[in-house]
């Protein structure tokens with residue numbers, strides 16, 4: 001572990017032209033550096049914005065800056081901090097950083113400011129991760145989830161689980177020293193119920209991992225359908241630019257195309273794919289293979305159908321992936337469907353016969369009817385607002401609320417929780433087999449450790465090195 005006695009320094013803002021850039025340092029030399037570089041007549045006052053000239057060690061003027069000094073322990077890291085806000089010229093910011101290094105600071109490693117905040121007990125590990133989630137959040141929902149995690153939402157859930165686990169442990173602890181004595185039936189029943197509740201609570205948290213991935217990575221939304229249905233036209237419409245090639249010739253899209261897109265509070269990774277042709281030419285086959293690969297990792301499907309044509313036979317590998325939850329049918333080219341005669345009303349007649357066929361197909365494959373559908377025209381733009389709303393509705397169903405908060409765990413949390421779950425299941429087996437109390441207790445302690453890992457209460461230097469290395473420099 002790197003010593004907290006070093007003073008670390010880094011740019012806190014990206015290298016580029018901007019109104020202001022911030023260079024910051026954390027560690028015991030901050031006050032002395034501030035005094036010298038800013039030529040203060042007295043030690044810097046904590047938490048006061050000071051407007052001053054910044055001079056390098058040789059006395060050369062680098063910039064007109066605003067500096068803020070924070071005295072330990074009341075700072076982000078918990079150590080002394082000096083923040084220099086200079087003019088947003090990367091050359092100036094770099095010069096100031098170089099001067100800080102010349103004055104004995106060490107370049108900060110990735111995530112080191114936040115790691116110090118963690119090491120100093122200002123925040124736990126799930127909050128440190130939330131800081132990174134906050135910086136990288138790409139949608140309103142992702143921001144909300146990160147903000148709640150930063151304020152300890154996940155940790156509060158784990159605290160409750162930990163407390164309940166400790167009370168189960170306490171109930172059996174008394175019997176550990178008496179290996180010949182069985183756990184009385186009454187205690188056994190209470191412990192059993194306790195472990196079952198813990199297991200349910202753990203499973204509920206684990207179930208938020210998928211939503212966590214959607215928030216962090218974006219909702220992988222794959223546009224599929226037969227050749228020429230208008231898939232690429234739909235991608236272009238949704239992203240609002242001519243991103244994908246469109247032509248009247250079937251088989252235009254050969255390779256998939258991906259674009260990021262915001263719809264309402266969600267961030268989508270929208271993927272246009274090669275059309276699914278029941279009898280593909282060799283090159284088409286390669287494109288379809290890629291479509292199947294994208295489909296395998298899709299969170300949401302937009303199945304585009306040409307409203308003027310009978311519905312296609314889709315490959316069963318695709319059909320079986322579609323469900324009411326993850327699929328939306330887009331009946332496209334609705335502008336070409338003749339409007340029903342004026343006498344019989346003005347609504348556009350759907351190709352209702354083929355629609356029934358489709359339901360039949362999908363229910364055949366997985367006993368699953370997909371009833372969410374939108375009618376669109378990528379030529380007139382009709383129905384696209386409704387489609388966006390329908391996408392938002394689908395995305396909202398992936399959300400897992402716990403109380404009034406969004407919990408969205410990451411892969412590290414899921415790994416620890418899965419191990420906790422395995423230990424709880426094993427504990428139940430020992431309990432049912434009336435096995436030795438020591439083994440039951442060992443399982444419960446393993447679950448306790450796994451819960452503790454999430455907040456970083458268990459020392460694991462290598463895991464910390466690995467985790468903070470994924471952060472950015474200066475954070």
Ligand SMILES: Nc1nc2c(c(=O)[nH]1)N(C=O)[C@@H](CNc1ccc(C(=O)N[C@@H](CCC(=O)O)C(=O)O)cc1)CN2
Nearest residue numbers: 022024068070073074075076077078081083122131475
């Ligand atoms: N200028 C500046 N803006 C920033 C940060 C920063 O470090 N500097 N932050 C960095 O990511 C974020 C804010 N996070 C912060 C968290 C804690 C403290 C802090 O000084 N905490 C003290 C005092 C408590 C208080 O007054 O709220 C403490 O915890 O004791 C400061 C910023 C975003 N904006």
Ligand SMILES: Nc1nc2c(ncn2[C@@H]2O[C@H](COP(=O)(O)OP(=O)(O)OP(=O)(O)O)[C@@H](O)[C@H]2O)c(=O)[nH]1
Nearest residue numbers: 227228229230231232233251252253275333377378
């Ligand atoms: N009238 C009408 N034509 C459309 C509509 N959407 C797409 N088209 C036309 O249909 C043809 C095929 O559109 P594409 O977007 O290339 O279809 P695709 O599904 O991507 O086709 P492939 O990449 O070959 O699988 C083009 O001539 C489009 O202009 C629509 O809503 N109405």
Ligand SMILES: [Mg+2]
Nearest residue numbers: 231232252253
């Ligand atoms: Mg296409």
